[in-house]
Amino acid sequence: RKEVEQDPGPFNVPEGATVAFNCTYSNSASQSFFWYRQDCRKEPKLLMSVYSSGNEDGRFTAQLNRASQYISLLIRDSKLSDSATYLCVVTYSGNTPLVFGKGTRLSVIA
Amino acid sequence: SQTIHQWPATLVQPVGSPLSLECTVEGTSNPNLYWYRQAAGRGLQLLFYSVGIGQISSEVPQNLSASRPQDRQFILSSKKLLLSDSGFYLCACKAGGSSQPQHFGDGTRLSIL
Numbered sequence A: 001r002k003e004v005e006q007d008p009g010p011f012n013v014p015e016g017a018t019v020a021f022n023c024t025y026s027n028s029a030s031q032s033f034f035w036y037r038q039d040c041r042k043e044p045k046l047l048m049s050v051y052s053s054g055n056e057d058g059r060f061t062a063q064l065n066r067a068s069q070y071i072s073l074l075i076r077d078s079k080l081s082d083s084a085t086y087l088c089v090v091t092y093s094g095n096t097p098l099v100f101g102k103g104t105r106l107s108v109i110a
Numbered sequence B: 001s002q003t004i005h006q007w008p009a010t011l012v013q014p015v016g017s018p019l020s021l022e023c024t025v026e027g028t029s030n031p032n033l034y035w036y037r038q039a040a041g042r043g044l045q046l047l048f049y050s051v052g053i054g055q056i057s058s059e060v061p062q063n064l065s066a067s068r069p070q071d072r073q074f075i076l077s078s079k080k081l082l083l084s085d086s087g088f089y090l091c092a093c094k095a096g097g098s099s100q101p102q103h104f105g106d107g108t109r110l111s112i113l
Helices: none
Strands: A004-006 A011-014 A019-025 A032-038 A045-050 A055-057 A060-065 A070-075 A084-091 A104-109 B003-007 B010-013 B019-026 B031-038 B044-052 B055-058 B064-070 B073-078 B087-095 B108-112
Touching: A004 A084, A011 A019, A019 A084, A019 A104, A032 A060, A032 A070, A045 A055, A045 A060, A070 A084, B003 B087, B010 B019, B019 B031, B019 B087, B019 B108, B031 B073, B044 B064, B044 B073, B055 B064, B073 B087
Parallel strands: A011 A104, B010 B108
Antiparallel strands: A004 A019, A019 A070, A032 A045, A032 A084, A055 A060, A060 A070, A084 A104, B003 B019, B019 B073, B031 B044, B031 B087, B044 B055, B064 B073, B087 B108
C-alpha cells in the first residue's frame, strides 16, 4: 500500500463550483500534514498546512481525520486560476523527509 | 524567510556527459536539504536528502550522487548521464529538526539527447 494515496483525477469543474479532494495516508505515526499546489512545469508551492481542528484560508478549507487517516481539501467558488495539481503531503518527525502523494489534477472550466 | 537558488533553469546534455546541479539556500541555518526528480506527468521522486554537512541519505540507487560541502549548499552530480535521467530536478529546504513544510527552488529542467 502506498504511503500517501490520492485520486489522480482529472477533476473538471465549472467556474464557481465547489470541489473536494481526499487523501489517505498509511502511517498512523504521521505528525504534520500539508497541501501543496503545483502548476504545469513549475515547482510545488505550499498551499496550506492542515491542523487537527481543521482550518480555512479564504476559499480553501482543510480537514484532518486522524482516526480514519485521511485529509481533505475543499475549494469553494472555483476560479480558473485554481487549475493545477494538488499534492497531499505528510511527515512523521522532524528530520524524516516529507512524503508526497502523486497529486490530483484540477481543471476549472469557464 | 528562506530563499532557494537553483541553476540553470534548463539544461540540455548528451548521453554519457557529466552533470553538476547546484542548490544554495539563504535565510536559514542548518537546514534539511532535498533533491527530487519529477518525470513528465509523474509524481515527485525523492533522490537524496541531507540533515547536515557531509551527511547524505540516498533514497533510490542510480547513477546520481549528492554532496553537501557547506551548510547551505547541496550539489547533485553524475559522471555519465543516461537517457532516463531526463526530468525536472527540484531542490527543497526545510528547517532542520522541525515539522515545518518544505520549500522548493525553481527547478532545473534537464533534457538528455
